[in-house]
Amino acid sequence: MVRVGLTPERLTRAGAELADEVGFDQVTVSALARRFDVKVASLYSHLKNSGDLRTRIALFALEELADRVADAVAGRAGKDALAAFAEAYRDYAREHPGRYAAARLRLDPETAAAGAGVRHAQMTRAILRGYDLTEPDQTHAVRMLGSVFHGYVSLELAGGFDHSAPDPQESWAWIVDSLDALLRHRATP
């Protein structure tokens, strides 16, 4: 009986990798046990249950995505920051589709509040500082940016743009451009 050295952290990380390989909804306690060559029941010393695993992966992904975005927007402002945010966001989703799906998992409010969701909101608001928006416009804009980014990435990952021209990259650039123009136009003098 060799001890593999399981920990919630290792399981979470492996779960995230598994999600990218087979899809977040295919992430199962059994599959994870197989990956560590360990019996299924053994994982229950480290995880409360299968929901706990998914939540941990979600929080992990949120954190990782927030890090990436924070890195991308650091030292930028205005349209530059907006474009960097957008690119980092989309790139993460394309590199890690399973983790991205995990990041969209609905969390109960306390869990969400404790996680990196707050950082995401703060970063979006930081971007908007370059556009002189007052409330409630700023909140509307936060919601709009979140919608466009999530919506686009989600459609792209679902294969919605697969068999049609032009290249999704071009549409993405066009959209970012449009959002910039829109936000400048909405600025309160």
Next chain:
Amino acid sequence: MVRVGLTPERLTRAGAELADEVGFDQVTVSALARRFDVKVASLYSHLKNSGDLRTRIALFALEELADRVADAVAGRAGKDALAAFAEAYRDYAREHPGRYAAARLRLDPETAAAGAGVRHAQMTRAILRGYDLTEPDQTHAVRMLGSVFHGYVSLELAGGFDHSAPDPQESWAWIVDSLDALLRHRATP
């Protein structure tokens, strides 16, 4: 052995209702069998498998949503049509969250081509006729509208706007307004 009168259509409809009640991912062949007070295996005479059931619900929801949207935009143009499209779309998702989730199921290309997905694309392009966009701008705009609508509704259903002012309805109106301005601004003279 009383015959209940199962058909693929009745099962699909009941599955759609079940989805709205418990969530699309909780729609299971077993749950459906319980709902008809019938043994699970009996459903396999009417459905190929569980994926078949989900696909049928997805196609049903796509059709229903397309009908609603078509109804809403009929006889309207320009911003009026855009707003009507947006409202019909969001209302459907809020009234039928399970069906809406079903409509986002990834279908294989042939199935998708045979279903109402095509109508959705056509209607979006019809809306854009009021804005004088030439290609490739029109495609970019189609993708953007799809992203915003899906993204917003998806975030709203996930509870993303639950504990924050202002009212989601206001943000929605603001966004539709912004999109209209944006599209007018993008018009090619």
Next chain:
DNA sequence: GAGGTTTGCCTAAAGGTATTAGGTAAATGT
């Protein structure tokens, strides 16, 4: 380094879902 304690992984078992094979009785057609 020997002792006891903690704990990581195991076996066993129960319950749920998906799916297939093969049977019986109700409905349908002639």
Next chain:
DNA sequence: ACATTTACCTAATACCTTTAGGCAAACCTC
């Protein structure tokens, strides 16, 4: 009225989840 079709059933297999209880490896503590 009889033959055929078909709607639903029982039975069986397989996988995933979760809990309970056991054994041995790892870790103190002296």
